[in-house]
Amino acid sequence: MNVVQAVKMYITKMTEESGPGMKVILMDKETTSIVSMVFSQSEILQKEVYLFERIDSHAKWDNLKHMKCIVFVRPTSENIALLSRELRCPKYGVYFIYFSNVVSKADIKTLAECDEQETVREVQEVFADYLAVDRHLFSFNIIGCLHGRSWNQQHLQRCSQGLLALLLSLKRRPVIRYEAGSEVSARLADRVRELVRREAVLMDNNIPFNGDVPPPQLLILDRRDDPVTPLLSQWTYQAMVHELLTINNNRVSLAHVPDVHKDFKEVVLSAEQDEFYAKNLYSNFGEIGQTMKSLMDEFQKKAKSHQKVESIADMKNFVETYPLFKKMSGTVTKHITVVGELSSCVARRHLMEVSELEQELVCHSDHGKQQQRLKAMLANESLRAEDVTRLVALYGLRYEKHAGNVLPALVDTLRKRAPDCAALPVLLLEYGGAHARQSDLFGLQDADKITKRLFRGLSGVENIYTQHTPLLKDTLEDLIKGKLRENLYPICGGDDLSAGRRPQDVIVFIVGGATYEESLCVRQINQANPGVRVVLGGTNIHNSTSFLEEVKSAMQGVHRTHTRHIRNI
Structure with missing residues (x-):
């Protein structure tokens, strides 16, 4: 797949x-x-x-x-x-x-x-009616697919048609499952099932029947079940580039970078066309620095060998290797420019400090201490307003039901500092608060999740900036083991006895957008489970900026019912 x-x-x-x-x-x-x-x-x-x-x-x-x-x-x-x-x-x-x-x-x-x-x-x-972002990742490039809790009809049609094309292109006829607590997931599942039925002859002609293999599963999820993942700072190469610089159809604009060479005002980052990027897109920020040094050393070695062109044989050798040499030169310069700008962003925006608190908020419960740190960051003028807004939003989601919740006061402080950002944490709570989720996002009720978190804490975390794992990981692991609860993720169109069998092929689609952190999680699941193939898609591939645009678009003109206690928004 x-x-x-x-x-x-x-x-x-x-x-x-x-x-x-x-x-x-x-x-x-x-x-x-x-x-x-x-x-x-x-x-x-x-x-x-x-x-x-x-x-x-x-x-x-x-x-x-x-x-x-x-x-x-x-x-x-x-x-x-x-x-x-x-x-x-x-x-x-x-x-x-x-x-x-x-x-x-x-x-x-x-x-x-x-x-x-x-x-x-x-x-x-x-x-071919979808954007193939990576071998296991696709998108429809749609922001603003919902209005309140309902589909924008045009986007519903686009996603259902796109998913039909995906099934035909991958030659898969799946059992369709959806998130029970999400009306938009159910609507999309119904629409895809209807299209598959309508195009039954086309499906029969394109997709070979294999009765011995468990049927593939198309699992339709709702972004509102995990509004945390798109808000977090990222520390792997591909995800970092998207979060800090934005990847738009494999292109990254560097026009804003001071003294950037005209050839690198816009660069293409494609795993299919750039060997270095393909090898390193999942490397963390520390590893990228070491890898860049090795690439530079190799390039300098090759450059020195070309400085001595003394004989006809040397000239011939140089001409033969020149295109490769030139390509390598472009690759080195491109990635040094990109990594250099990432490094500047991290330092300029104090992102290590910000990221540490983000991870603490989503992975640990210590209300008093985290509240104090958050207040100190809100008062720190050297931090970007957008970054402290994300921290306030994460606090709002994490401590929504906490007796000592101080979100209204935090929002008031944020309004004084950045009036344009003050509404976002509240809109996000209305969009993806506890009322909108069917999952135990923070592992507060589920005994299994509490145990998992405890063991993760005891074994020590490899990196304090990457403690978080997306909700998608647990969902997919349950699905692959045949343990995904049918009352929470029912089969569209009624019972199918074969659905309980462990699927080998899984297509996951997230209404409201996927992330590169979830793409990494899918890659890890594919590597850890030989014979299992998972493909991830979303209405869009989000960074925190585009996700907050998604939230604003969905909540525009919608009456607030769950956050009315937070006034003056």
Whole structure:
């Protein structure tokens, strides 16, 4: 179950089926992102694709009849209208049309009627309708999927269609389970089940039946069950870059970094295209420093060997190795620039101090001591307002039911310091407080969880900045062992006796967004359980900033019912 491989296979198929010759690829905004996540521009050029066009652009090109046009778009009404216009007055010689998902017969008929010059050679459905972020991670790049406790209907449709495409691309027909306490999880599960049933013939044709193997499981979760994980500072390379610099479709902007070279104002971080990044994306911050030093040493050694070019043989050797040398030079400079900026952010924002209290708040119960430290940090002007806001939000979630809760006073202090941030801890409590969760997030009631936490404490924590483990880890471990309680995670559409068997293939989807910390957790579970394959997806891949945007969007205009005691918000 490799989502990158699945999308790559479809795009390779598109470029090969059109045969040899110069090609243009015509895409919409979403399919442009889908392609760029798995192929670099130079890789696409090798497939004789020399022009990249957006279907919604109005660029005027003359005399391109010698080029073949590969159309790769989502089957939306807007794209059907734009494609119809294109076929009425075709710019290119022939068209090979690929939709990223199931397309209706009515839309095919509309296109056929517009193709008066008979330029269309092929119309096919390919099921690359999601962003393949990593081999076991996918996203739909949606922020603001909910309004209050209900779906935005457009986003519900996008997620259900995207999940159908994912199942078809991975050739899996799953048992669908969802979080019982979450109406939005139940709605999405119903919608996916309905689509799977409607496309039964397509599923039968694409997915081989294997009666001996336990059926795969699609588990739909709600972000509100764990609002803590997206708020925490991160200390592994990929997650740190996203938290401090933001990864947007594998791209990171460094334009704000002082004196950054023009070639590195925006850098691409892709595990498929960057060997160093692939090897180190899960390394912690301390390890990255050591690895960067080794990379520098290796580069300097190679640079010195190229300083002596004295003979024809030396010249030949240099020319042959130059592209590799140049690539290594770019890799070294890129990662030194990125790691340097991460290091500056950590120092500038006092993130070690902030992170230590974050971990204490979510992993240990010591209200008096933590309250005092939090008040001291709120008074510390050298800390960023956004960082102390996250600390207040974590306190609010952790001590919501505590008799000595001082959240209203903390919010008042925060309002004096940063008026724009004061509402966020309260909105977050309304969004993901105890009333919205079915899990025992902080392990306060569940005897097993209390024991686990105790043993974790006794055995000593390897790193005080990474004590927290996402709720997803416990959920997945229970699922893999066949112990996930059916009353809490029921099967959509009633009983299925096979669901109790331990699944080998699991697809988890989090409504409200996943995180890179959870992606690391999935990778560790895959490594620790040979024969088990878990893929994680979310409406979005969050850092703390985008998660708080998600919360604000969901709570906008929603009447507060659980936090009315906190006034003046």
